[in-house]
Amino acid sequence: xxxxxxxxxxxxxxxxxxxxxxxxxxxxxxxxxxxxxxxxxxxxxxxxxxxxxxxxxxxxxxxxxxxxxxxxxxxxxxxxxxxxxxxxxxxxxxxxxxxxxxxxxxxxxxxxx
Amino acid sequence: xxxxxxxxxxxxxxxxxxxxxxxxxxxxxxxxxxxxxxxxxxxxxxxxxxxxxxxxxxxxxxxxxxxxxxxxxxxxxxxxxxxxxxxxxxxxxxxxxxxxxxxxxxxxxxxxxx
Numbered sequence: 001x002x003x004x005x006x007x008x009x010x011x012x013x014x015x016x017x018x019x020x021x022x023x024x025x026x027x028x029x030x031x032x033x034x035x036x037x038x039x040x041x042x043x044x045x046x047x048x049x050x051x052x053x054x055x056x057x058x059x060x061x062x063x064x065x066x067x068x069x070x071x072x073x074x075x076x077x078x079x080x081x082x083x084x085x086x087x088x089x090x091x092x093x094x095x096x097x098x099x100x101x102x103x104x105x106x107x108x109x110x111x112x113x
Numbered sequence: 114x115x116x117x118x119x120x121x122x123x124x125x126x127x128x129x130x131x132x133x134x135x136x137x138x139x140x141x142x143x144x145x146x147x148x149x150x151x152x153x154x155x156x157x158x159x160x161x162x163x164x165x166x167x168x169x170x171x172x173x174x175x176x177x178x179x180x181x182x183x184x185x186x187x188x189x190x191x192x193x194x195x196x197x198x199x200x201x202x203x204x205x206x207x208x209x210x211x212x213x214x215x216x217x218x219x220x221x222x223x224x225x226x227x
Binding site for chain 1: 145147149154204
């Protein structure tokens with residue numbers, strides 16, 4: 001089956017720790033995205049990548065980092081610099097070109113204890 | 114900055130009735146729009162999209178209407194079912210933005226009464 005996988009589904013972290021969220025896609029999509037969603041809110045763009053070895057900051061990149069070493073993988077690291085990291089994190093991917101739907105993964109719920 | 118917004122945060126409808134979810138956008142440069150459905154605890158799912166060269170597009174039980182004059186987008190769901198209960202987001206693409214980014218609205222929650 002083609003799709004996007006995110007792991008883990010639930011993640012707990014102590015304050016001051018970095019944590020990395022996994023996102024993998026086998027859709028052969030060039031572009032990948034990370035969003036943050038807070039309860040009752042919409043999606044806010046953290047980082048996006050339109051091609052391997054290149055990525056751009058989104059609207060709320062502070063306290064986050066990403067890498068894009070492989071086409072199918074776009075891991076997100078939530079660093080200790082992120083002041084309010086508890087949220088639902090969504091990864092998405094799309095074909096290149098800008099007029100294509102984004103396919104979303106199932107999400108990772110991060111809770112900072 | 115320009116943004117996508119929604120008129121109503123929550124819409125309650127009777128099972129079997131038609132639902133209309135609205136979305137206002139302010140960016141006149143937007144030329145591609147998508148509706149997504151998000152069930153609780155899950156990622157958004159694509160419902161339907163429309164380009165700005167169209168006024169209407171139909172899918173299975175869903176219709177999207179685009180009124181460029183007043184910058185308004187709507188999603189119509191026919192014969193609403195309990196499984197339609199979810200949060201619905203509209204998203205837009207700015208044709209002046211060379212990236213592939215979409216801008217998402219804040220969402221409308223649809224509640225279907227039995």
